[in-house]
Amino acid sequence: MAQFTRILCMAGTVALVSTACGRTKHHAALHGASGGMSGTAGAAAAGGSSGAPASGGAAASGGADEGHEPAGVTDVDSFRRAQYDALCRYIFGCDEQDSEMQDLRFAMRTEQRCRDVFEGSALREPAFEDLDAKVRAGTIEMDLAAVPACIDSLERCEPASMKRLYDGPACRAVFRGSSPLAGACSRAEDCANDARCVIGAACPGVCTARVPVGQACESASDCDDHDGPATCVVSNGSGASTSTCQRVVLRRPGLDEACSFGVSESGESTACDDGLFCDGTSGTCRPPLPVDSACDSDDDVCAGGQFCRNSRCQIVTLEGHVGDDCDQDFIKVCDLFGRLYCVNQKCELVGDGTEGATCHPIDYAAWSDCNAGLICLGSDSSVDEPRPDGLPRSICGTARTTGQPCEGNDDCASEYCRADHTCGVAYCCGEASCQSN
Numbered sequence: 001m002a003q004f005t006r007i008l009c010m011a012g013t014v015a016l017v018s019t020a021c022g023r024t025k026h027h028a029a030l031h032g033a034s035g036g037m038s039g040t041a042g043a044a045a046a047g048g049s050s051g052a053p054a055s056g057g058a059a060a061s062g063g064a065d066e067g068h069e070p071a072g073v074t075d076v077d078s079f080r081r082a083q084y085d086a087l088c089r090y091i092f093g094c095d096e097q098d099s100e101m102q103d104l105r106f107a108m109r110t111e112q113r114c115r116d117v118f119e120g121s122a123l124r125e126p127a128f129e130d131l132d133a134k135v136r137a138g139t140i141e142m143d144l145a146a147v148p149a150c151i152d153s154l155e156r157c158e159p160a161s162m163k164r165l166y167d168g169p170a171c172r173a174v175f176r177g178s179s180p181l182a183g184a185c186s187r188a189e190d191c192a193n194d195a196r197c198v199i200g201a202a203c204p205g206v207c208t209a210r211v212p213v214g215q216a217c218e219s220a221s222d223c224d225d226h227d228g229p230a231t232c233v234v235s236n237g238s239g240a241s242t243s244t245c246q247r248v249v250l251r252r253p254g255l256d257e258a259c260s261f262g263v264s265e266s267g268e269s270t271a272c273d274d275g276l277f278c279d280g281t282s283g284t285c286r287p288p289l290p291v292d293s294a295c296d297s298d299d300d301v302c303a304g305g306q307f308c309r310n311s312r313c314q315i316v317t318l319e320g321h322v323g324d325d326c327d328q329d330f331i332k333v334c335d336l337f338g339r340l341y342c343v344n345q346k347c348e349l350v351g352d353g354t355e356g357a358t359c360h361p362i363d364y365a366a367w368s369d370c371n372a373g374l375i376c377l378g379s380d381s382s383v384d385e386p387r388p389d390g391l392p393r394s395i396c397g398t399a400r401t402t403g404q405p406c407e408g409n410d411d412c413a414s415e416y417c418r419a420d421h422t423c424g425v426a427y428c429c430g431e432a433s434c435q436s437n
Contacts, residue, residue, distance in 0.1 A: 378407030
């Protein structure tokens, strides 16, 4: 279960190391769900069963490190398309042997399908419409000369713990705002000098300098990373939890050397060298487990495109049609990018995507379950019980307009749900995560 809940979270945020997934509405419900995951509407019934692709994607795509000059980037829309392409090259072109990358390659199948998924609904339109309007109006400057460095940072083969993706310094440099420190803002790009936009109970927010290493923080986006990767690390010294910005130091341990997941309290990332994965049981780096061999947990990486299920490496199939068999051991998995859910051991389509149709107001499914132009509105208790797939349900509808009630940003056409739970008039979010959650 753990692997496939991560897929939904990761696909929905398009941010491999962001904390955005924890903030999307109803995300906690996934941990108790009994069904398969869902995905983009555009991929519904996109194909039959398939085995997992080999986990080493570099052989198929030539490797992300070969470099790709972003062609034809002239505005916000073409820039975000170039970002999608770069992320998909990273996912399929790098030999990162960890279970999350293996999950993504399995679920997306091909680099082209990855592009289709992100292009379809991975990033909410209001955020980019607002940015495009401000660039056209001249209140935010777009530096096309900075685009290649951003794209290179996205597709570069390196551990996920070292990536900030859209919120990294190379990509932040593409846009320059004019609002000074202590000036008003509704998004980070409004601010001059790469300041961040801190928003309290209501908009506008305030342009605020990034936090130096060693100072208190709330999230990685707070930290000043111009002199190298930095993140917000929680430490538990003296019995109290505190969060401070720490410089991230990468160490790539080799075979049988000690490793760990994420970033330590000291800021060290010990992601295994290429071709190895970090075995959570032994705490050491090892090669992918042999085909059909014994394994310890879903986080173990198996060779030959297999997954660890029921303590053994075995083939997992992606079921792409209504009525296909599925199971609770995630050996036969309903296509998470095809709106299919596992209900009573059969893949079922949650709804037809039209207005009023059933949908799931959780993470990525909040958009993928509904047709273009519609969203999955906040949880609706009127939907009939029981819920056999174990997930909260609601209905597809048009995004709510200014002054209408909302449960979260996702419900609003402006993507801004105010503190009084009514939709604001304009887009307002200080973090890059709003563009993807």
